Amino acid sequence: MRKDFLPFTRPQVTEEDIRQVEAVLRSGWLTNGPRNVEFEEAVCKYVGNRSAVCLTSETAAMHLLTKIFDLKPGDEVITPSLTWVSMINMVALSGAVPVFAEVDRDTLMVTPETVAAKITPRTKLIVPVHYAGAPCDIDGIRKVAGAIPVVEDAAHALGASYKGRKIGGGDTTCLFSFHAIKNITTAEGGMVVSNDEKLISDFRRWKFHGIVVDAFDRENRGRAPQAEVSFPGFKYNLSDIQAALGASQLSRIxxxxxxxxxxxxxxxxxxxxxxxxxxxxxxxxxxxxxxxxxxxxxxxxxxxxxxxxxxxxxxxxxxxxxxxxxxxxxxxxxxxxxxxxxxxxxxxxxxxxxxxxxxxxxxxxxxxxxxxxxxxxxxx
Ligand SMILES: Cc1ncc(COP(=O)(O)O)c(C=O)c1O
Structure with missing residues (x-):
């Protein structure tokens, strides 16, 4: 028998990761700021997509998704039951109905056929999961979805690729998690990556009180401090302490x-x-x-x-x-x-x-x- 306990997982934190976090702590700017921007740009470059927004978790991204897609009682969202409960809970909180698509018995992923079987006139959104780090058949799922939006849960899939393109790249919208057990971590954290600029700007507003301009914008980008609440939003911005850890980890993904x-x-x-x-x-x-x-x-x-x-x-x-x-x-x-x-x-x-x-x-x-x-x- 082993002498020491082998945990199921352990985050890898290097001396360079610690130096990067320390630099933020010494910089005088701790919350979302330049290191958020750097991390967002680095993920976009890595996966091959246009825009991204850091958030406090992927669950936060899912919560905002239910707001941005304006989910209401009676609306349906197709997703697997065999997944972490985040998306399902957020759909339930919105009053809409999670509709569970069956998974393939040996890959644990929904398929174009199992998704198609659940589409109704009330389907507002489809959220397949790239399970355990393997990509699901996203082209097939988008084909059966037709005009229904598909947002990929890529919590497990940073670095995975599908038909030669990285998950999160191209004309997709993907949600990533940087929770402590993920392939790269910010302790807690998440990101939405998309080629849809309007969607990304919605995420930016929803993540910070429904105000278009946050503290970093005011101080560093010369934006007006008089910016107003355009609707009541949340407070899901990631700190630069965490973003610096994420960017450092991403450099060795x-x-x-x-x-x-x-x-x-x-x-x-x-x-x-x-x-x-x-x-x-x-x-x-x-x-x-x-x-x-x-x-x-x-x-x-x-x-x-x-x-x-x-x-x-x-x-x-x-x-x-x-x-x-x-x-x-x-x-x-x-x-x-x-x-x-x-x-x-x-x-x-x-x-x-x-x-x-x-x-x-x-x-x-x-x-x-x-x-x-x-x-x-x-x-x-
Ligand atoms: C498949 C899946 N989706 C979503 C999440 C939620 O991510 P977060 O913990 O960043 O909210 C997780 C986290 O474990 C997950 O495994």
């Missing part, structure tokens, strides 16, 4: 993702002969590059269920995660929407059987070998 890939390939090799452990499948039908945010397996042992498996691995000093428990069978959605088991068979099967194994850039091949050995031991 390709190295981070390459290391994640190397570890994931080793997992695939070492787990290949364990019948009770079924890793996710790669998407098929299009070229892609995986960002390897998570290494997810399904535990299908007649002797040990997923929860017991996670507990047994913990006793072996191996941490694991659960990404994610499906939303539609959680208390609020059972009680308010009448969701019942059997509605989404592939979603529910995976919700009961998935487990995320340790994967972070400072892990070693020996750590992966320890996880594989511990898995064999607990299954035996």
């Amino acid at each position: 390709d190295r981070i993702n390459a290391k994640r890939r190397e570890l994931a390939m080793l997992y695939r090799e070492l787990l290949a002969d364990i019948e009770e452990i079924k890793p996710l499948a790669d998407p098929s039908g299009y070229d892609f590059e995986h960002a390897w945010h998570l290494f997810i397996v399904r535990v299908v042992s007649p002797k040990l269920d997923r929860d017991a498996f996670m507990k047994a691995l913990k006793a072996e000093n191996i941490g694991t995660g659960l990404h994610f428990r499906c939303a539609h069978l959680q208390k609020y959605y059972r009680e308010t929407m009448g969701c019942r088991p059997g509605m989404l068979p592939a979603t529910e099967f995976n919700s009961d059987h998935i487990c995320s194994l340790p994967l972070f850039p400072d892990m070693t091949g020996d750590d992966v070998a320890d996880v594989a050995a511990a898995i064999k031991k607990v299954l035996a």
Whole structure:
């Protein structure tokens, strides 16, 4: 058994990251300012898109999305149930209805077919998720969406690519998360990236009290301090302390993702002969590059269920995660929407059987070998 605990994830913070944060702390400007602008421009350049806005989290971006799209009771938003609850909760808060599209049983992603099956005249928005770092079939989904807007949840997918273009690039609107476990982090933080300038300027106004001009604009861009509230907005601006950390991390994203890939390939090799452990499948039908945010397996042992498996691995000093428990069978959605088991068979099967194994850039091949050995031991 391992002597020290191997966590499911650990953020990589380098001396350079610390220097960049320290420079902000010494600069006299702490909240959103020049380092926000630098981080937004760097992400746009990296993914190949026009404009971006930093926010305090991706959930904040989703909240603003429900405002900008003016979601109202009766409107419908198609998204998976097998995802983190942020988008679903924000839709529910707006009074609109989250409509759950089924996922592919082995990639955990919605498909053009499962999305098409849920489109109605009330569908206002479609939010597919690029799961675990793999891209979903976004062209196919946009095709079935027709005129209905598609906004991509790319929380897991910074650095992933689809048909040769980076997720977040081209004529898309994508939401990213920089929460502490993501491929790059600002501790908490998010960003919307889009080629739609009007949408981006809406996000800017909604993120800061409904005022077009914020403190940085006034001090540094000579904009009028008399700017008024044009509508009541929120306060979701990211601090420069966080943006500096994000920009510093972004400068090595390709190295981070390459290391994640190397570890994931080793997992695939070492787990290949364990019948009770079924890793996710790669998407098929299009070229892609995986960002390897998570290494997810399904535990299908007649002797040990997923929860017991996670507990047994913990006793072996191996941490694991659960990404994610499906939303539609959680208390609020059972009680308010009448969701019942059997509605989404592939979603529910995976919700009961998935487990995320340790994967972070400072892990070693020996750590992966320890996880594989511990898995064999607990299954035996
Ligand atoms: C798929 C997905 N969407 C959205 C979010 C929300 O991101 P944030 O924590 O930045 O609000 C997460 C966070 O874990 C996520 O995994």
